[in-house]
Amino acid sequence: MNQGGFFEKIYAQVYAYVTDADMWVNIGMIVLKIAAIILLSRIVVSVVQSGVNKVFQHRHGSKIQMDQRRVDTMRVLVNNVVQYGIYFLSILMILQLLGIDLRPVLVSAGVLGLAVGFGAQSLVRDIITGFFIIFEDQFAVGDVVTINNLTGTVQEIGLRITKVRSWTGEVHIFPNGTINQVTNFSLQNTLAVVDVSVAYEEDLNQVESVLKEVLASAQTELTDIVAEPQILGVHALGPSEVIIRVTAECKPNTHHGVNRNLRAKIRTELTNRGIQIPYPKIVAVSGKGTV
Amino acid sequence: MNQGGFFEKIYAQVYAYVTDADMWVNIGMIVLKIAAIILLSRIVVSVVQSGVNKVFQHRHGSKIQMDQRRVDTMRVLVNNVVQYGIYFLSILMILQLLGIDLRPVLVSAGVLGLAVGFGAQSLVRDIITGFFIIFEDQFAVGDVVTINNLTGTVQEIGLRITKVRSWTGEVHIFPNGTINQVTNFSLQNTLAVVDVSVAYEEDLNQVESVLKEVLASAQTELTDIVAEPQILGVHALGPSEVIIRVTAECKPNTHHGVNRNLRAKIRTELTNRGIQIPYPKIVAVSGKGTV
Amino acid sequence: MNQGGFFEKIYAQVYAYVTDADMWVNIGMIVLKIAAIILLSRIVVSVVQSGVNKVFQHRHGSKIQMDQRRVDTMRVLVNNVVQYGIYFLSILMILQLLGIDLRPVLVSAGVLGLAVGFGAQSLVRDIITGFFIIFEDQFAVGDVVTINNLTGTVQEIGLRITKVRSWTGEVHIFPNGTINQVTNFSLQNTLAVVDVSVAYEEDLNQVESVLKEVLASAQTELTDIVAEPQILGVHALGPSEVIIRVTAECKPNTHHGVNRNLRAKIRTELTNRGIQIPYPKIVAVSGKGTV
């Protein structure tokens, strides 16, 4: 192999290299693949974006209401994220086709992504819980519910947050993921419960007959009561009073008003019949001498 | 190798390339594999979908009731997720066959999947716990249970949530994963417990004999009592009263009513026999002088 | 290489390809491997299933009782999961032998598996804790225990849940993983503790001698007391009373009854000896003038 001149040889080899069909075909393949990736990423972007747009249009007239301005902001945001994400992936794939090892970039992106993923998990949980609240009809707008010990009327159910208006007017806002336990007062008839205190000295039979009269008249007067009120009996024996419990089944979430009405009626009637208020009683014994 | 013209040589090589059987066989193999993947993914989709449909049909007449509209919504949703998921995987596998490195896409999808997985873990926990609640018969629809300090009648047991109706009518909704501890009142006879307070001055033997009479008559009158009621004895010594505890085994979850009945009967009879109410007693000593 | 016709050449190459022994041997190897995988997976399935069946038969007559219907349900379920899991793995391995890259499928399955794994960790923890509760004999069926502030008689210890029957009849159900702290009343003699209140004016020596007499007679009368009761001395000085503590070692978990007995005996005897009830005392000084 030593016969020719050095440069001739180099020339010959470079020439052979340049005229090597394999290499050209190879380069052609890579160029084709890059073109395919670019084309594909454009198609994916437009498909996903039209999907996103459709999703955001669908929301009108659906269960979840969002005002137009916010929908548009969100749509643009999601579209941008989708677009930049897909183009970023395309660039990475093209770089790899060109033979540049991307593992450092991938590890970095993965770690960054994990940090974001950890931080975003409460967002994901909010949305999943929100979906199930709507899907399972746990409560609807207008229902009276207790969520995390706060009670009010549901004002808005969103995918991420739920708004509940307290009866005193303030609005409680809950991320859906924190809604661990819901109590709904609007699904079933509720029960008005009145505890009547009378002194130990009263005749319980007389008290009961008075209560029966009052409850009978209450049932006719109060339309919210849907079944004959019940006298449950002696609920407890206090230090100075006997407590008799009375219940009345009412239409859903009307028990507060019925409660107040029954309480007033019962108290008035008891007083009219001479059944006294059981004020706290104490037995005072005189101690010997003075101190 | 320098003897022929440049283009001739290129032509010869491209010709050799094009007429290379290996390459054609190779291309044929790839085409075959792509076809196989497409076919396979279609088969998998239809198999999984028919399985999904079967699962959702099976639910009728089973322990878990869902209304038809919601079942259909869910079925369509699951079918869509399955379909898009499998097609997405097929496209990835085809791209890889074409020699495009998909690691960037896989890392991205993995990180995204992890974020969703973290957020979805409470959903998975709900379903696993729901399965075991049903499998282990922890409670059934109609049982009276206490879950997380809220008591009521079980209305609905689902895979994800359980609904419990309080005796006052509100409905508590628990994600199954938050049900850490269940107390079931409907599995065993329950015990009515009445604490009777009498003054220190009374004769305990007399009190006990009165109680025995009352309990004997109560056992015959109240059909919910299933065993002879017991006088446990002096439960506590209060500041002004002796507290005697009385118990009666009743049919499951009937102890509230028995309690009230026993309380009324005992109090009435004690008063009839002249055993006084132990009002709080205080010894007042006069201090010297005035202030 | 340009001498022959194009199709002749293609034909020659395809012919060479088809008659290439390497390829046939290769294909043969792959077919053999696929057969091996199928055979192996069938063997593994049947071995595991017979193991599963054996495990579920063994449970009869063991510490953990499950009723037959539930055991069968579980056995079928586990067998199905094992069968589908192994066949799924076999299909994946065969696809890989055929040269289809499965990384997309693996990443998806891994992420899905992680989500399920996160959600299932409380199930795993329940079972591990359940195993150790049984292995370490922390409590046995029939023991009286306090778990998470709820007390009752252990009714059933399972691998996943433990059932405890309260003395009032309700059944508490605990997933084993939530049992962080157990108090067992049935392992050792328990102590009955009675706090006796007497007025400051009484002679403590006389009180003590009365208590000694009562305790001596109690020890002979009550067979649950296993050692001579102790007068610990002045436990506290209340606003109007001296509190003297008395203890009696009893057989395991009999202290409630002994407590009640001692309380009645002591109170009766003290009253008989003229030692008064220490009613709350107050010194009332008259303020100057009126308001």
Next chain:
Amino acid sequence: MNQGGFFEKIYAQVYAYVTDADMWVNIGMIVLKIAAIILLSRIVVSVVQSGVNKVFQHRHGSKIQMDQRRVDTMRVLVNNVVQYGIYFLSILMILQLLGIDLRPVLVSAGVLGLAVGFGAQSLVRDIITGFFIIFEDQFAVGDVVTINNLTGTVQEIGLRITKVRSWTGEVHIFPNGTINQVTNFSLQNTLAVVDVSVAYEEDLNQVESVLKEVLASAQTELTDIVAEPQILGVHALGPSEVIIRVTAECKPNTHHGVNRNLRAKIRTELTNRGIQIPYPKIVAVSGKGTV
């Protein structure tokens, strides 16, 4: 191959190596790739930095206010982090091109990154929650809100923290990620609630007519009241008093003042009409003898 001298042979081979075009082309490719990476990293740095600068300029006149000094500090910090991060990645990629295996470095960086990622997840959560608070208009600067049981006027909403000024002047600072539940008093009319106590001996009808007069005059006097005040009725029966609840819908967050006004008016008017203060009542029975 044994014919030539040893060194001649070595020389010949080294010569062949050195004059091997493949190697030179290869080296050329690597140099080209390194140049490309350097160029690319510079471009990426400047693009990202101009983006960062733009982002920090955009913040002026937007919802989130930051003072100029802090914006500049942050901008420089982010630019530095971006610059060093990208250059570090470039160096890693160049080292890999030179054939140095970087897995040890990558594993170390990954583990370090994970530790930081875990620690930083609360930062990520703060920012995500902050974004949604602003996006969903949960509250605005100037609203009166209760966050985590602390109430005050919103002073500043940032991406990471929210500042709320209590009515007594202290400033509460919440990382957004800890804001689990918001109560907003400025979105809806709020309700003034006054509980009026009267003695059991009073005539409830007379009390009600007095209350009606007071409320009517209050509605005309107090401009914050937006609807006719309501007398809800007997809210509770206390030991010595009847509690009547009165409500008045007011403009958002004005209920504190209205409450105070109504309370004063009602109390004054009731006293004027001779309806007494229901001081706690006690029934004192004389005990027999002295102690």
Next chain:
Amino acid sequence: MNQGGFFEKIYAQVYAYVTDADMWVNIGMIVLKIAAIILLSRIVVSVVQSGVNKVFQHRHGSKIQMDQRRVDTMRVLVNNVVQYGIYFLSILMILQLLGIDLRPVLVSAGVLGLAVGFGAQSLVRDIITGFFIIFEDQFAVGDVVTINNLTGTVQEIGLRITKVRSWTGEVHIFPNGTINQVTNFSLQNTLAVVDVSVAYEEDLNQVESVLKEVLASAQTELTDIVAEPQILGVHALGPSEVIIRVTAECKPNTHHGVNRNLRAKIRTELTNRGIQIPYPKIVAVSGKGTV
């Protein structure tokens, strides 16, 4: 290459393949490796098992006591787990030598292992904490300790659980991992603390001199007191009494008895010297008129 018949050619190639020494050597190598793996796994199994057996024998006469039956159960269990685990790994390695790609199996096993690992982390934490409790001598069997607000005598310290016997006889069982904070009463002298209440009217100097006498005599009488008791002074000013605090250093964990003794002695002596009980005092002013 077209000259011979097709089957001749196949035969020739198969023959060449079969007589290819490389392949035979290769197969020989694989067979050797498989034999090595089987041998190695057997050796590892027996080494590990003898180690396990040794570990379980060593436990006799050590700090951690386990009864023989349980040790044997555990030994067999661990041996089985080790044996099956190592054989499972050997089979996987042999399959890989045979050219079967095991990634699907590995990913599945990894995910399953992670789920178990997550669930088992509290077991690992129990054992690590248990090791340190023993290593650091935090408490020993017989010490009186408070763990998680429950006090008692340490009965057993195990690697996973610790048993503490309350003074009333019940046994508390703590997984070591839940022991976050230990209070040990048996390491140091403990302090008896008595709070003496006297009326405001008493002369504090006289009270102090009485207390000094009592404490001096107590120090000689009670052998548990190890240092001269201290009168700390006026600890608090109650509504009707001055509270003087007295302390006495006692031998470890004897303060309960000393407390009771001191309390009785002090109270008796104070009464003997005419220092009165400070009953709650109230100034009663007569209100004008009647209600």
Next chain:
Amino acid sequence: MNQGGFFEKIYAQVYAYVTDADMWVNIGMIVLKIAAIILLSRIVVSVVQSGVNKVFQHRHGSKIQMDQRRVDTMRVLVNNVVQYGIYFLSILMILQLLGIDLRPVLVSAGVLGLAVGFGAQSLVRDIITGFFIIFEDQFAVGDVVTINNLTGTVQEIGLRITKVRSWTGEVHIFPNGTINQVTNFSLQNTLAVVDVSVAYEEDLNQVESVLKEVLASAQTELTDIVAEPQILGVHALGPSEVIIRVTAECKPNTHHGVNRNLRAKIRTELTNRGIQIPYPKIVAVSGKGTV
């Protein structure tokens, strides 16, 4: 190939191997790479160390003060960690160049690193939170703040911990990561709030005019009051008293003193004007007979 003797042949091949330029070039490359790694690691070490030294010098005169001894300790520690870490990585990379597979080491290091990373995440969170506390000026040294329900003057803000000096002198030390909620009293004027109780019998108008006089004189006397004090009105109706609320805006964190001053002035003036103390009032009714 069978013609020569065996050893001749071996010799020939070894000779060929030894004189193979490729191998020598290859070895040369590896030696070069090792040299490069050693050089690079030295450069990195010295660059990072000089950076570390610079960072620790910069801290003088900055917001975060550390005393010199501790800074030096930390600097040496960080330098050592950096040095050993980089050298460890270099050795790993050199071993890999020599063809030793390091995956076992990497997996071990990764798992160890993860365990440390998990344990160190609270350290990372402390530092990140500390950075933001300083960057966002949440509080400065000297401010009075409430952190986690403990109030005091900020004494030191560090990257990891914050020290707050309570007004009674003890120093609270908080890791920054546990500071979830900060209340700063030094940013805004604070409000002195005095609740004045008067009897129901007093004339509210007269009380109000007295209060106005007192507040007017207080505003002139107390320089900490920055705005005219307000009489908010009837804050609550107690059982025996009307509570009137008075507020005065003061300079930041001076409200405690102003509160005390106002309270004394108001009480003195009210007494001077004959407005009585509203002592708790009780209506005592005589019960029939004696008990």
Next chain:
Amino acid sequence: MNQGGFFEKIYAQVYAYVTDADMWVNIGMIVLKIAAIILLSRIVVSVVQSGVNKVFQHRHGSKIQMDQRRVDTMRVLVNNVVQYGIYFLSILMILQLLGIDLRPVLVSAGVLGLAVGFGAQSLVRDIITGFFIIFEDQFAVGDVVTINNLTGTVQEIGLRITKVRSWTGEVHIFPNGTINQVTNFSLQNTLAVVDVSVAYEEDLNQVESVLKEVLASAQTELTDIVAEPQILGVHALGPSEVIIRVTAECKPNTHHGVNRNLRAKIRTELTNRGIQIPYPKIVAVSGKGTV
């Protein structure tokens, strides 16, 4: 190739294989590498062990005291773990050199390691926190500190646990990782705070002048007081008393004694000057009639 006999051919090929220098060189390389790994692992073991020994010797005379027996136990333990760990890694690396794929082993070890790592994270956190407690001088042995609501004198600060001796003698043991918040009483002067109650009827000016006298004499008598005591003024208005707050700056952690002294002095002096005890006052109005 068909000319020779079959066995001749096999023989020839095997001969060629055996005399192939490449293979021998290859085998030689592997043997060399194995030798290198064994040598390296021995060196690493002895280096690390001497380091470990050095670390454990260094601990004498340092801040962290451990008794000799425990140090030796720990040293042997750490040495064993290091030795077995490194040998285990060496064996894995040698197996890999021999061409056995270790991925199954690595995945298993990784998962096991993760489980241990999760369980060990509280150990890591303890040590990291312990390091910072010592490094930052949060408290020293002998300081009086409050950790997690338990107060006492620091007795021992270790890398994993801290021991605090309560003033009543029990020893609290905290793992360092649970120390979230430290209050140190020994760093700064502490403040004695005495709240003095006087009746509303007393002249506040006279009270103040008495207090001034007492405080002046206390400052000269009590050497723990380091600054002139302050009368802060009217701290609160109780139902029957005015509460005046007095403070005195004392040497670190001496405020308990000063408090008691001041309380006694003030009370005595007030009584001497005729300023009465403000006993709770009540206005008793007679109710009409009897009940």
